[in-house]
Amino acid sequence: MNTALNFHANPVEPAPALATADFFDVASQLPEHERQKLADMRAFLTQNIRPHAAEYWTRDEFPHHLLRALGDHGFGEIELEPGSRLFKGLVYAELARADLSLSTLVGIHNELIVGGLMEAGSPEQQARWIPLLRTFRAVGSFALTEPEHGSDIAKGLCTTATREGDEWVINGFKRWIGGATFADFLLVFARDTADHEVKGFLVETNRPGVSAHKIQHKTALRIIPNADITLDQVRIPLANALPGAANFSATNVLLRNSRAWVGWEAAGAQMATFDVVHHYATTREQFGHPLAEFQLVQQPIAKILGNATASLAMMAQLARLQEEGRLQMEHAALVKASTTTLARESAQLGRGLLGGNGILADREMGKIFADVEAIYTYEGTYEVNSLIVGRAVTGASAFV
Template identity: 60%
Template sequence: MLPLDVLDVAAALSASEQARLAEATAWLQERIRPASVGPWQRDEFPRDLIAELGERGYGNLRQSGSELFIGLLHAQIARADLSLSAFVGIHNELVVGMIEALGSPEQRDRLIPGLSRFTTLGAFALTEPEHGSDIAGGLATTARRDGDTWVISGAKRWIGAGTVADVVLVWARDEADGVIKAFIVEADRPGFTATRIEHKVGLRIMQNADLAFDDVRVPEANRLPGAHGFAAANRLLCDSRAWVGWQAVGAQLAAVDIARSHALDRRQFGRPLGAFQLVQASLAEMFGNLTLSLGMMTQIARTQAEGRLTMPQAALAKSTITRLTRESLSLGRNLLGGNGILSDHEMAKIFADVEVLHTYEGTYEINTLIVGRAATGISAFA
């Protein structure tokens, strides 16, 4: 029977990495996949599962192997559950990654050990209520220097893990020079509040939040010295957009797995569903989308390993692969019939989560226009 990894991309890993990936895949499928359905349905944050992921080192995967290994592991986490994958990935790429890349030695020593084990939880706060796609030029949250402290005022929106985070990495505009800078804000600081965003249809485990900063004071020691200007944030967002491509690969792995199992197990008109031409055509298209996506992300991983990844490349991967994933989940949901609209059967859960992938870490349209700007040399947006 056709394997999910049609091109055998994992063969490019070392023998040790292949063994580690196989072990991780088995654990994620046996432990995390079934355990995630209930919290997703209840819109709750499963601290017990987060603790188990932390014990396995998933709080800091950046140094755990080759770029391809890390990408394939992220895909397997997403295959088990996209919400938990979003938490793990954002924590790795935009929290741990930001402190490692832009923080001081003291900040790294103080925060990275706890973040790596998920005993400390972090959030990345850039997007604002009135500024999403135009955040580079429109960022309105301010920071004012007052002696040895900074006073932060403003609001952030759609901040992943915002209500459960112990520390929040906040981007704000310095009132003195207009430069965007970043600060570590502990959640117990006076003037800081986090309010969960309710009624999400996807990524329901991820606790997105509205954050408010009412003259929140932090010491100069909490300013990240490497965060000077939006270019620093853009570098992090480039890697993060590439990671979303791996998330989308993981969603497709899950969808193909579920759809094929259903097609073989479900019988209609005295035959398995998989015996009918239209069902086989849907499965073949889903396999095609998965293989195209996996091949593209394999090359992205090579480019990252060589330090050559650019924003247009990351944007192309994110927009293209989430589009293909959306197509595959539509096919998969349809193939399951009535069961395709029940989250108990998982396909509907993944279908809803993929709608979020299509929008976050830069909307599909913005990422498409980034590629269009690179292709023509003309910007369609400011």
């Protein structure tokens, strides 16, 4: 059975001019050339990614050919090409609007892998990998989280790195590592047994002692494979250490940027939710009338749009802070916690509005509903991000 989406299969009369998820037209703040580029990228995603996402999501399968296509259209070099922070953020939102699994992989690729190498890598590491990463001819995975350490990873990280002559020997376990089953290398964070600092290392996945096993039975982000990683006496040359990641503070910069990116993902998920419910309400009839004519349908649609609009406005301001070099961890934590909470509420409303069809992946809403649960949790739980904000505004730390 062909499970590809039929979201645009039954077009209706042209929607009112205000029937857009970007209700306040945040994209109008972009210069003309960025608006056109964003429109081109949105068109590619709408035509080539979104209509097929549910098929792969349902099969729990990664579409490798789509990754190469994303690379051909510039999605592998978002953080390398010139452009405003608002433009880059809206690109991330459009990716999430098309599919949250692929947007997760593309976001990690740009913010944590490309960003990690550009921030902390050596010139030699950059020269070897960046040209391949730009078009997804190579894929890296960010290996920080461990089986027993997520929120407390800064203090609890157990993976070790021991220098032996002209090599580092890495031992430990990592969990929830996105894309690791087909990655060319891992950015592994391990504790130096000499000075106990958490440092970064580039570990090629074909080295002896590296193994990755796909985590089964996920109910969210099913397109992107997450893996359990075992690092058993893995030997790498000294040159594979990231010179700019000699302690955890370097990792914190990457985590700050990635939390900001998740805010854009949450905004994009809400845009997708609005798309789905608007189309459904204006095309489906019950009791002899389009659903859109009922008050109990219009109210949740307005709420979903309000959540999306608030999230986009918050993210646009965050982009300005990034442009000015004023982005702090507490800013990123607040947008991550707030926008994913709004996305969760909107997905719940959308799922209910579609009734029984709301649990179907090929109607999109069931897939969005499940995937939003994942982004609500990753890159720091709501509770942890809230405590980061609380510490910033009160001056008192509630962390143990």
